[in-house]
Structure formats: structure tokens, C-alpha cells
Amino acid sequence: MKASSGYAGVPRWVLAIAIIGALFVVLPLVAMVVRVNWGQLIPLITSKESTDALLLSLRTSGAATLLCIIVGVPMALVLARTRFPGQRIVRSLVLLPLVLPPVVGGIALLYTFGRQGLLKAPMDFLGIQIAFSTTAVILAQTFVALPFLVLSLEGALRTVGTRYEAIGATLGAGPTTVLRRITLPLVLPALVSGAVLSFARALGEFGATLTFAGSLQGVTRTLPLEIYLQRESDPDAAVALALVLVAVAILVVGLAHQASLGNAGGRQRLL
Template sequence: MKTSQNYWGVPKWVLAIALVGALFVVLPLLAMVVRVNWGQFIPLITSQSSIDALLLSLRTSTIATLLCIILGVPMALVLARTTFPGQRILRSLVLLPLVLPPVVGGIALLYTFGRQGLLKAPMNFLGIQIAFSTTAVILAQTFVALPFLVLSLEGALRTVGTRYEAIGATLGAGPTTVLRRITLPLVLPALVSGAVLSFARALGEFGATLTFAGSLQGVTRTLPLEIYLQRETDPDAAVALSLVLVAVAIIVVGLANRVGSNSRLGPNVLS
């Protein structure tokens, strides 16, 4: 009897749709590769403004990712391991930057940390100016990237459950020891995945950065902003820099996948 499935157990129509989806992602990247002026590729990506933008993006995205880990891990733990009134509302607010237009996030940050923002009194008292600085870039990137880590880690925490943590507690391990020796090792792949997503989102951030930090070369002009500006004056440079950004993202994701695949995880309470 004939069947619509191949020997992998996947229907052929599913494979066909998957192929269309893959082409939808790959073809634009291929078109960009074809469009690159390879004869001038190196000069286009090694201009001073391009190098400044790339280094700034890598530096700020790395710091933003570290902030996402520092802030996101406790947030995910609280959302996954505790119950309190208003938890669903808080979770929705934490994940709100996922659906907000980035420019709206930039406006929100500006009216919080700007010179006339909500925190202007304590910031003026301390002599702190954040808006339109490198710090503003980092905050903008953290704001839009944080939900990716929280969402990934919270889902993993709910999936693994609390069985191993309960066993560790019955053996005398304190909450911090349980967190360090059991919980975090169990969800390490999700933590790595969430950190990679956060880094990639921070690296590609545009709207919130432009609104909250502006575009000053070497200070706030990240690579996406540089690409946007170059598109108006030098399309070849914009395409070349876009390809650099794609290459960096591929390298980061590849390294993260390798780290995740090489991880040997499991609860370790007694050692």
C-alpha cells in the first residue's frame, strides 16, 4: 500500500513546505552575496567608520549579553519557581519588548534615563548622563534582548521540573547550593541558547539604539546604524557591512551550538 511518507517518517508535503521556508531564508542571503562588490570588499569594510562601528557593536553586545545573564537568570527563576499575585501580569511586562517596536522601547528608555526623564533628579544629583552615550547603547540592547534569555530559561526550568532540586534539598543542600550544583547545570543548554539569542538580538539592534543613543561615530554608532547610513551614500559599503554582520552572527551561533552539543550535564550534589 502506498504512503505519502518517506523512510524518515516525514510526509513529502511537509518536506516541500520546509524547502520553501528554507529558500525564503537562504535566497535573500544569497542575493546579498551576489550583490557584494568583491573587488572592493576589503576597502569597504576596513574604513575607519566601519571598524569603529563593528568594534563598538561587539563590545556593547557582549556587555549587554552579560547584563542579560545577570538580570535574566534570577528573573527566570522567580517566574518558574515561585507563585505570587500578579505573576502573569509581571511576566507579560517582562516579555513586552519582544513585541514592542524597538523605537518605542527607545522612547521609553529616553523618558526614563534621559535628561528630562523619570530618574532625572537622582541622576542629576549624581552627575550621571546616560542618554546619547555608549552606556545608552548597552541599555537599549539589554532592554530588547533580555526577554529572549528569560523566555528560553524559564521554559527550560519548567520542563526539567523540581525533582532533582527536591532530592538535593533532602540531602541537606542549601538553596544556593541547589541552584549552583543542580538547577543551573540542568538548564545550561537553555542558558547558552538564550545568551546567544540575546547577543544576536543586541548585535542587530537599531531602533531603540538610534532613539535613545543617537549616532555618533565611535561612541553610539553601532554596525546596524553604520549600515543604514552607508545605504544612503554608498550602497556597496552597506551590502559589504551587512555581509560582515551576517558572518559574525553565523560564527556566534555556530560556536554556541558546539558548546551546547559538547556539554555533559546532570545534577551533581554529592561531589
């Protein structure tokens, strides 16, 4: 039998197309790096507007990621471990922000939590105003980032199956003990990976944030909004800030990849 042609068993035409695809992603990043005014990089990214936007983005993205974990883990568990009428519809609705334009999500949030929104009466009664505040930024980021955690964790839960949980239950462990001592440790790398991806999505959120929270320096103007505003008035500053965001995104994606490898390795050891 003849050895398969191509590089490492992959046809050469596939390799060529893969290289073209990689160049399509990498070349714009290279072009941005070339455009950076390196002599002015530090002053540009350490201005008050830039540091306010970066720190706000980090704080709100961290809070949004925490909300994604608090809400997303139970959602993923229910979708993966239970059966109920309309489950497919519910899953589709949960994952809907993945395909919705972010500005549509922002409009939906505005008409839910805004001053004239669906929850106007109870919010007025409690004296709560959310729209165009830092809280609105966090909610907008959570709305677009939550599906990443749910999707990642639900897939991991379905992959590991229920046999270890069943063994724990037969030994007398209650549902909460099984969840805490068996289920969550089994899918912990997937949970970390989903949380990291949610953080990355929240960090790069623009459309929903602008629509629902506006752009007030130090309050709602996150780093993507600052980059957009600087693009018109100071292109060098915009490119410098974009480079910072790219660097953070690369770090986050790298962490998510490592977590995914850890998840795969953990499953292989269990099997």
C-alpha cells in the first residue's frame, strides 16, 4: 500500500488553503503592528482616558465573567442533565446572543431595564436605575458572553456522561454532594475554558454596551468604545489601544486553549 501523499497525511491543497486562511487572519494584525508609533506607544496607552477605559473594561469584564459562572453553570447543568418539553427551544434562546448583532442585544436590554423598559415599574419602586451606568456595561457584557460558558460546559457535561455521578449516588451521596465532589471536578477545565472565553468576549464587547450603557468616561466607556472614539480624533492612539486589546486577547485565548488541553487530558485519564 502506498503511503498517503501530502504533509503529515493532509493533502497539499488543504495545506495551501489553510495557509491562505492563516494569512487572512494574521496579516491585518501585522499591518496594525507596523502602523504603531512605537516611540509614542507608552504615552498613548497611559493617558488618563486610555487607563480609565482599560481599567473599566477589566473590572466590568471580570464582573460579567463572575455573573456568567453563577448563572451559566446551573443553566448548563439543566440543559445537559435534564429533559423537559421545549428543551431545544430553550437551548436555542440561550445561545441566541451568539448570532444576534450586539446592537440588537443592546436594544433588547434597553427595552427591558431602561427607564421606559419592561421592568420600569418594579425598578422605579426599588429606586434602581440601570441604563447608562456601569451596571449596564456589566449586564451588556454578560448578555453576549454567557452563551460561551454555557456551550462549553454543556458539551463537556455530555462528553463525560453520568456514570461517575451514578456511582456516587449509589454510594449514598446526595445530589449537591455529587455535584460538588464529582461533576464539577470532572468538567473543571471546561469551566475554566468557558470562563476565559466569556471574559474575552466581554472584554471586546462594543455594540450592546454602546446602545445600552452609552459612552461616559470612567463610567461606561470601555476600551473598545475608547478605541472607536480615538479612531477619528487620534488614529495613533486608537492603534496603540487596539494593540493592547489584541495582546490581552491573545493571552486570554492562550489560557483557554491550555484549559481545553487539560480537559481533553483529564478525560483520557478517566477513560
